[in-house]
Structures are given as C-alpha cells and as structure tokens.
Amino acid sequence: MNEIRPEYDVSKMSGGVGGKYVERYRAGTNVILLDPDAAEAFPTADSVNEALRLLLQISQRQQLSTNPAAVD
Helix, strand or coil: CCCCCCCCCHHHCCCCCCCCCHHHHHHCCCCCCCCHHHHHHCCCHHHHHHHHHHHHHHHHHHHHHHCCCCCC
C-alpha cells in the first residue's frame, strides 16, 4: 500500500517544502467555514477576528452593566 501510483510523475514533484505549516499546526488553528454572505462582509481572517473581539467586548460590557458583581 506504500507504493506510488503509476500516474504520478515523481520527477515533477521536486521543490516541495516539508513541514511548511507545522508551526501553525502546533499553535492550534481552527478552521471555520463562513456562509457566503458572511464571507462577503468579512473577507479576511483579520476582519473576522476583529469583529468577534468587538462582539466579545460588547457582551462583556453588557454583562457587567446588568450584573456589577460579575467581575473577571
């Protein structure tokens, strides 16, 4: 089962970089698929993260204003 299929031309597979994304993998990455309308509004990972962080801030402020005893 460890044989390469005959249709693969190994000579054309040079230049690859092994472990290219290993650091990202080790850091832990979550892949989330956005619906098309959300992807249009937030086209980059940075824009999604910025919006979610803002939502978290709003949520935390709302929680504090309704329950002043809830302090982190």
